[in-house]
Amino acid sequence: MSETADIRRPAWRPGAAAWLRLIQAEAKMVIRDYAGLIVPLGLPLLILVMQGISIEERGQEIAEGVTVFSYYALPVVISMVVATIAVINMPSFLATYRKTKLLRRLAVTPASPAMVLVAQMVVSFIQVVLGIGLAFAVALIFFDAALPLAPLTAAGVLLACCAAMYGLGMIVASIAPTPNSSVAIGLIAFFGIAALGGMFGPADNLPEVLQTVGSWLPFGASVEAFQSAWLGEAVEFQNWVVLGGSAVMGAGVAGALFRWE
Amino acid sequence: MTQQTAPLAIDAQHLVKRYRQKTAVDGISLQVRAGETFGILGTNGAGKTTTVEMIAGLRRPSEGTVRILGLDPFTDRAQVRQILGVQLQEAYLHGSLSCWELVELYRSFYPDPLDAQTALAMVELTEKAKTRFDDLSGGQMQRLSIALALIGRPEVVILDELTTGLDPKARRRVWSTIESLTEQTVILVSHAMDEVERLCGRVALIDQGRVIAQGSPEHLKEQAAAVTLEDAFVALTGKDIHDDEEDD
Numbered sequence: 001m002s003e004t005a006d007i008r009r010p011a012w013r014p015g016a017a018a019w020l021r022l023i024q025a026e027a028k029m030v031i032r033d034y035a036g037l038i039v040p041l042g043l044p045l046l047i048l049v050m051q052g053i054s055i056e057e058r059g060q061e062i063a064e065g066v067t068v069f070s071y072y073a074l075p076v077v078i079s080m081v082v083a084t085i086a087v088i089n090m091p092s093f094l095a096t097y098r099k100t101k102l103l104r105r106l107a108v109t110p111a112s113p114a115m116v117l118v119a120q121m122v123v124s125f126i127q128v129v130l131g132i133g134l135a136f137a138v139a140l141i142f143f144d145a146a147l148p149l150a151p152l153t154a155a156g157v158l159l160a161c162c163a164a165m166y167g168l169g170m171i172v173a174s175i176a177p178t179p180n181s182s183v184a185i186g187l188i189a190f191f192g193i194a195a196l197g198g199m200f201g202p203a204d205n206l207p208e209v210l211q212t213v214g215s216w217l218p219f220g221a222s223v224e225a226f227q228s229a230w231l232g233e234a235v236e237f238q239n240w241v242v243l244g245g246s247a248v249m250g251a252g253v254a255g256a257l258f259r260w261e
Numbered sequence: 262m263t264q265q266t267a268p269l270a271i272d273a274q275h276l277v278k279r280y281r282q283k284t285a286v287d288g289i290s291l292q293v294r295a296g297e298t299f300g301i302l303g304t305n306g307a308g309k310t311t312t313v314e315m316i317a318g319l320r321r322p323s324e325g326t327v328r329i330l331g332l333d334p335f336t337d338r339a340q341v342r343q344i345l346g347v348q349l350q351e352a353y354l355h356g357s358l359s360c361w362e363l364v365e366l367y368r369s370f371y372p373d374p375l376d377a378q379t380a381l382a383m384v385e386l387t388e389k390a391k392t393r394f395d396d397l398s399g400g401q402m403q404r405l406s407i408a409l410a411l412i413g414r415p416e417v418v419i420l421d422e423l424t425t426g427l428d429p430k431a432r433r434r435v436w437s438t439i440e441s442l443t444e445q446t447v448i449l450v451s452h453a454m455d456e457v458e459r460l461c462g463r464v465a466l467i468d469q470g471r472v473i474a475q476g477s478p479e480h481l482k483e484q485a486a487a488v489t490l491e492d493a494f495v496a497l498t499g500k501d502i503h504d505d506e507e508d509d
Contacts, residue, residue: 010340011337011339011340012339012340012343012372013339014369014370017369018369018370020369021365021366021369022366022369025355025358025362025366028355028357028358028362029355029356029357029358032357033357100352100353100356101349101351101352101353102352102353102354102355104319104349104352105349105352105353105354107319108317108318108319108342108345108347108349109342109367109370109371109413110339110342110343110370110371110413111370
């Protein structure tokens with residue numbers, strides 16, 4: 001038959017209002033399912049307080065205005081906030097969306113499933129900022145902590161840390177077949193990199209081999225880079241390589257393996 | 262313009278879908294005219310869902326072509342998404358959001374959507390506007406899915422297993438909603454004979470990935486010398502529609 005209708009029209013793509021609605025939707029999902037906020041906000045606070053109590057001579061200055069506590073605890077806590085959100089929470093949301101075919105539902109609208117991923121990242125970043133703000137408030141009020149001597153460097157490290165942890169999170173989201181397995185893989189990955197990066201005490205206390213391994217993983221590299229920023233020193237090149245490399249590797253693996261359904 | 266002379270809204274030619282060893286769809290051709298409500302009927306595993314997913318652009322055919330109002334759902338994806346409304350067989354929505362929030366979210370994806378009030382009223386969910394999706398009954402979830410499929414004022418609507426799992430009252434409410442779609446071209450995928458017979462002007466019977474017969478319910482009954490569409494289906498396919506086979 002030749003009488004097929006043809007209604008060529010300009011392609012239309014969802015605009016700013018749709019992005020805003022989707023970000024709002026993702027934020028509401030996170031807020032209303034508030035149990036998911038306990039780990040990224042509560043666990044780092046717990047570690048912060050434990051380190052604050054247990055670190056001997058926490059108030060001793062190791063550089064002008066930088067206490068032992070600020071140097072050891074805050075870099076670990078910031079890295080934890082980012083890692084728990086990017087490596088545990090975000091892949092779990094994506095795995096749930098994939099399992100329930102929510103992404104597939106969006107794929108038949110003018111919105112792309114990739115919009116959900118971006119909205120998730122925006123909401124996650126807001127959580128990161130809140131988590132860090134909360135940790136800083138407790139650290140400043142109760143433990144006389146100090147802000148980094150090189151705040152711009154610290155901000156740059158934070159962005160690199162986010163990119164690296166999201167890279168790792170996307171690998172988890174790509175290889176996890178179910179929401180439960182996503183949480184399991186995310187937790188193992190998180191505790192693996194965090195333990196070697198100084199979450200349970202300064203990495204300097206670990207055997208040398210483990211210290212070396214830890215510094216080549218994103219958590220350890222992030223902690224070392226933040227410590228440099230706290231002292232107002234330049235971040236070591238290796239730290240940038242590890243953080244950047246993790247982000248690139250994560251994007252590559254996700255590009256090859258990530259499934260929307 | 263009558264339906265017989267209306268232009269083709271959907272033109273699917275020689276669709277084939279292979280998954281490694283298995284051929285799920287084996288040369289299906291369907292032509293649906295603008296304004297028509299067309300049924301696709303078959304047992305579980307017959308290839309119904311795979312066929313409509315290829316038409317909707319969710320699965321790329323191994324062979325064959327699809328045109329929706331002259332557009333290719335893969336190369337003209339953005340345009341097709343504007344004119345196509347799809348209710349998928351199994352698809353969840355953001356569970357913590359209310360009906361109103363979901364409708365507003367999906368409205369934002371389209372250039373000229375229905376207003377939220379109208380969309381909810383159309384499926385009789387106005388009173389549930391503030392209820393979260395997770396707290397809706399199965400029938401209410403299904404009706405909300407239909408509202409979201411229609412929110413962008415689509416010209417072509419695909420409804421997959423519209424009333425599966427609904428009680429008789431909920432099924433009738435959903436049918437009334439579909440009967441009110443007089444402007445749209447509708448493809449209705451089902452294994453419910455009564456539903457197809459009531460709603461569809463023409464039906465394709467699908468079995469093992471092929472179209473076994475096609476025509477109006479009356480024509481199919483005549484062709485099989487059967488009293489009911491179910492008898493016609495059994496006579497033409499050799500299978501009971503209620504046989505439980507593997508999923509599509």
